[in-house]
Amino acid sequence: MSDNTLYDKVWDRHKVTTLPNGQDQLFVGLHLIHEVTSPQAFGMLQERDLEVARPDLTLATVDHIVPTADQSRPYSDDAAEEMMSELEENVRDAGIEFLSPETGEQGIVHVIGPEQGLTQPGKTIVCGDSHTSTHGAFGALAFGIGTSQIRDVLATQTIAMEKQKVRKIQVDGELAEGVEAKDIILEIIRRLGTEGGVGYVYEYAGEAIEDLGMEGRMSICNMSIEGGARAGYVNPDETTYEWLEQTDYFQEHPEKFEELKPYWESIRSDDDAEYDDVVHIDASELEPVVTWGTTPGQGVGVTDPIPEPEDLPPEKQDTARRAQEHMRVEPGDTMEGYDIDVAFLGSCTNARLPDLRRAAEIVEGRQVPDDVRAFVVPGSQRVQRAAEEEGLKDVFTEAGFDWRNAGCSMCLGMNEDQLEGDEACASSSNRNFVGRQGSKDGRTVLMNPQMVAAAAINGEVTDVRDLEEVVSV
Amino acid sequence: MSREADEVEIPEVKEVTGSGIPIRGNDIDTDQIIPARFMKVVTFDGLGEFSFFDQRFDDEDEPKDHPMNEDRFQDANIMVVNANFGCGSSREHAPQALMRWGIDAFIGESFAEIFAGNCLALGMPTVTGDQETIEDLQNFVDENPDAEIDIDVADETVTYDGKTVDVTVDEGQRKALVDGIWDTTALMKANQQAISETADGLPYV
Numbered sequence A: 001m002s003d004n005t006l007y008d009k010v011w012d013r014h015k016v017t018t019l020p021n022g023q024d025q026l027f028v029g030l031h032l033i034h035e036v037t038s039p040q041a042f043g044m045l046q047e048r049d050l051e052v053a054r055p056d057l058t059l060a061t062v063d064h065i066v067p068t069a070d071q072s073r074p075y076s077d078d079a080a081e082e083m084m085s086e087l088e089e090n091v092r093d094a095g096i097e098f099l100s101p102e103t104g105e106q107g108i109v110h111v112i113g114p115e116q117g118l119t120q121p122g123k124t125i126v127c128g129d130s131h132t133s134t135h136g137a138f139g140a141l142a143f144g145i146g147t148s149q150i151r152d153v154l155a156t157q158t159i160a161m162e163k164q165k166v167r168k169i170q171v172d173g174e175l176a177e178g179v180e181a182k183d184i185i186l187e188i189i190r191r192l193g194t195e196g197g198v199g200y201v202y203e204y205a206g207e208a209i210e211d212l213g214m215e216g217r218m219s220i221c222n223m224s225i226e227g228g229a230r231a232g233y234v235n236p237d238e239t240t241y242e243w244l245e246q247t248d249y250f251q252e253h254p255e256k257f258e259e260l261k262p263y264w265e266s267i268r269s270d271d272d273a274e275y276d277d278v279v280h281i282d283a284s285e286l287e288p289v290v291t292w293g294t295t296p297g298q299g300v301g302v303t304d305p306i307p308e309p310e311d312l313p314p315e316k317q318d319t320a321r322r323a324q325e326h327m328r329v330e331p332g333d334t335m336e337g338y339d340i341d342v343a344f345l346g347s348c349t350n351a352r353l354p355d356l357r358r359a360a361e362i363v364e365g366r367q368v369p370d371d372v373r374a375f376v377v378p379g380s381q382r383v384q385r386a387a388e389e390e391g392l393k394d395v396f397t398e399a400g401f402d403w404r405n406a407g408c409s410m411c412l413g414m415n416e417d418q419l420e421g422d423e424a425c426a427s428s429s430n431r432n433f434v435g436r437q438g439s440k441d442g443r444t445v446l447m448n449p450q451m452v453a454a455a456a457i458n459g460e461v462t463d464v465r466d467l468e469e470v471v472s473v
Numbered sequence B: 001m002s003r004e005a006d007e008v009e010i011p012e013v014k015e016v017t018g019s020g021i022p023i024r025g026n027d028i029d030t031d032q033i034i035p036a037r038f039m040k041v042v043t044f045d046g047l048g049e050f051s052f053f054d055q056r057f058d059d060e061d062e063p064k065d066h067p068m069n070e071d072r073f074q075d076a077n078i079m080v081v082n083a084n085f086g087c088g089s090s091r092e093h094a095p096q097a098l099m100r101w102g103i104d105a106f107i108g109e110s111f112a113e114i115f116a117g118n119c120l121a122l123g124m125p126t127v128t129g130d131q132e133t134i135e136d137l138q139n140f141v142d143e144n145p146d147a148e149i150d151i152d153v154a155d156e157t158v159t160y161d162g163k164t165v166d167v168t169v170d171e172g173q174r175k176a177l178v179d180g181i182w183d184t185t186a187l188m189k190a191n192q193q194a195i196s197e198t199a200d201g202l203p204y205v
């Protein structure tokens, strides 16, 4: 049993009671909602004639279905328009703040929470979306929930949960050039498996994690769920506080910052906290990781050979064989040189400003070949504006990338941005499941954003560290 | 404390009886169970026919080989699956779709946690057994699609073919199903006072 970890402390502060079914009832500090998973929950609420308990602790945005090209209403896709209208009606009736595209604050739900300064250490945060784990980067306890649980939260601002075990993942050492937070988490999932985290919450710690900015920490926490852990977090520190301090919320309420800081400090895991498990990773050994298969755990260093299914644990062999057939890769080969048709820079894993900056550095002065479809979908309207102001948009468009509006886009292909046929996509997103990007024959290769940029330029998976310097004329 | 006027009757799920359908393979994710393109809906009604759509139909919407397309399994209400079933996204659309197709319970080697939680919220057990138990059951169901299978949630057993095998039901899930306390909205709404007190104790609320 863990003791005195951030998880234990935040859990205890939010525990209302133990329910007759053995679960704990937890108070929810922030409920984020979007158009895909909330309408059914509002429907269930109406069926029972219940009201939204705490609209003041609820925030809505639209991300999954928004078109990223033409956003004029009504949307050309009727189903998308219906979902948007339904959300508009629900938030209006309940008095919930809605960061719609007109506000200039819209974006992927896991990008905007932190931007708004609402994602804070020691908060419980839930959303009907598995990547809610992202918010753990701030030392919040954040997890994805299903629609019936959304109903619970809307009706009571609480949630019923069982306490999990805590695994500390200690990442020491320094990252090499071209290697990023994304590679750390892909490596963790490769080693521990996509189910390795079931029943656990992950605490990410160690020098390599502390060295990361908030964006990198978010990329890691984001993919906790791909490793089976419903939540992941990093203890808050000066990096966290610096981010919070410059958000609009704390700029407007500096006194709140001073008032809350002692609480944030108090919920950090104690030095002598007890964990149910500890895992060590040496960050300095990592190289850029790319996936060769159809689960995020099927990753490999870009210069390492794709594994023989026979060399994997027995229960993974069958899945690996099917994945290699789908991806059309051969064990023993490397992923380097794997032809791609599409490059997608986006998603709640890797579409924040520093991600776009690093990718822009790679594409600057280079050209995407004609047979590659490359596009950038910023994580939020704020990211988009900032990137445009500092000239990143121009860098991308001059190199032949399409520059889009904020949304989930090809991360899951619920809008018009989809793979076609058996196209292969170098993607900065988090899931490479069959069919995920809109075509059931589509092939997704997950990698960090610099690697996506390099793949776009060469039309094939490329070790970004081998790209030659662009000689300026 | 006063009972809520909106309280709903929550049925007890002590037992599920019916016939089985085997869905083989590990790591079957929710994108396979219900592809994202069918989630552009504002209610769950009508999702059933899109369950496993891309496994069941080809590009021309012609049926492919899949147990859910076979006549002999059309009345099945117990899905027998392998390891890590329902991994991937937290979409409740997945169990909702399978429930609407006709499934009342799952027996498998293991389930993704959120998927199991979503099932519980619908009153559907996710019962687990070891690999051998599950494969035996899958083979049996394949050969005897009409045979009766009985899941005893309270006793943690599955009875079929004249024998009873041990399975596991997560402790919390078992209690919730057997005692009819799996509808958490009703359970939690009753604690209004304690909710307010907890909120008052939080510096940020």
Ligand code: SF4
Pocket (backbone or CB within 6 Å): A063, A064, A108, A109, A110, A129, A131, A347, A348, A349, A407, A408, A411, A412, A429, A430
């Ligand atoms: S960007 Fe992708 S993973 Fe993130 S919330 Fe949107 S669909 Fe989900």
